[in-house]
Amino acid sequence: MILVTDIVNCLGNDVLVALDEKKSVIPVRVMADRQQGLPSLKYLNTEVSEVSLFDMPSLDKAFQDIDRLLICNSNFLQDYRSAYTNLIRCAQESKVGHIMFVSSVSHSGISSRMVCEDREIENLIKSSGIPYTILRVNMLMEYLPFFIGTSIEGRHIYYPGGNGRIGFVSSKDVAEVISELLIENKPENRVFTLTHEISYSFEDIADKLSRQMGYKIEYEPIDLSIYEEALLDMHLSIFVVKRLSSVAVAIVRNEFDQTGYTLQKLLNRENSLPKLKSGIKSWFFKKDSAPLEWTHSLTSLSDYLRLAYSV
Known part of the structure; x- marks a missing residue:
């Protein structure tokens, strides 16, 4: 049985959708906190367990019959380190056979508080003795409202991102x-970096939105202090404000400007090997920008913006 720690964020829910579409017969237990509302699920072989990440008795109950653990909470607004310590301890006691942890990408200079916390959890998992798969995922496109808001009627994007670039990826991919x-459940104690082939600045996002909306949208890289004041005016705690501003600092320093093809290769793992030789040949003849041509096309930022911000 698979234990999924969170489906409130888009990624956890998209995992359930993907398992359901594959008609997976593996039973899934979803952890849910009553304070956030217990979800009503319509997926195959899926049940809900009322659990608090900070309550050991409820965690012990949730881990009954579990052999695979997926830790996928978004830590944008909350520090989960103590909760994850409880999780990993329960996983050890329950003899869980595989931990999969959704972490964050970043270059060696780490400014984001979230990324720093993720690295601590990665080390805790590695030292647990449990076979693991760590997925260092770049910023999800679905998190764009954190940066540009849910409405662009004002025709401006105000964010202290400077000229920093991000290799946005789709939650569904x-x-x-x-x-x-x-x-597949073949943990190999591997760390994968999942990012897009292309990175984008907020100027790029404004340009793509302008084309989609039919009018000019401007990006203004505001000062970090102005951004923090605006967040405080929204009655966010200073703790949350500092977390969000640390992400902005990391973006300015291009710590999320990572691109790669691992995500695309994993999406095509069944078909990639037989096509490898022909793919290389095609590349040399066509001189495409990508090192290999794969059948799968990652969700592009343009496609996401067209769907998410369509009039």
Whole structure:
């Protein structure tokens, strides 16, 4: 049985959708906190367990009959380190056979508080003795409202991101990989970096939105202090404000400017090997920008913006 720690964020829910579409017969237990509302699920072989990440008795109950653990909470607004310590301890006591942890990408200079916390959890998992798969995922496109808001009627994007670039990825693409790895269940103590082939600045986002909306949208890289004041005016705690501003600092320093092809290769793992030779030949003849041509096309930022911000 698979234990999924969170489906409130888009990624956890997309994993359930992907497992359901594959008609997976592996039973899934979803952890849910009553304070956030217990979800009503319509997926195959899925049950809800009322659990608090900070309550050991409820965690012990949730781990009954579990052999695979997926830790996928978004830590944008909350520090989960103590909760994850409880999780990993329960996983050890329950003799869980595989931990999959959704972490964050970043270059060696780490400014984001979230990334720093993720690295601590990675080390805790590695030292647990439990076979693991760690997925360092770049910023999800679905998190764009954190940066540009849910409304662009003002025709401006105000964010202290400077000229920093991000290799945004789609939650659905990442969820597809996670579902395949959970079904395959062959942990190799591996760390994968999942990012897009292309990185984008907020100027790029404004340009693509302008084309989609039919009018000019401007990006203004505001000062960090102005951003923090605006967040405080929204009655966010200073703790949350500092977390969000640390992400902005990391973006300015291009710590999320990572691109790669691992995500695309994992999405095509069944078909990539037979096509490898022809793919290389095609590349040399066509001189495409990508090192290999794969059949799968990652969700592009343009496609996401067209769907998410369509009039």
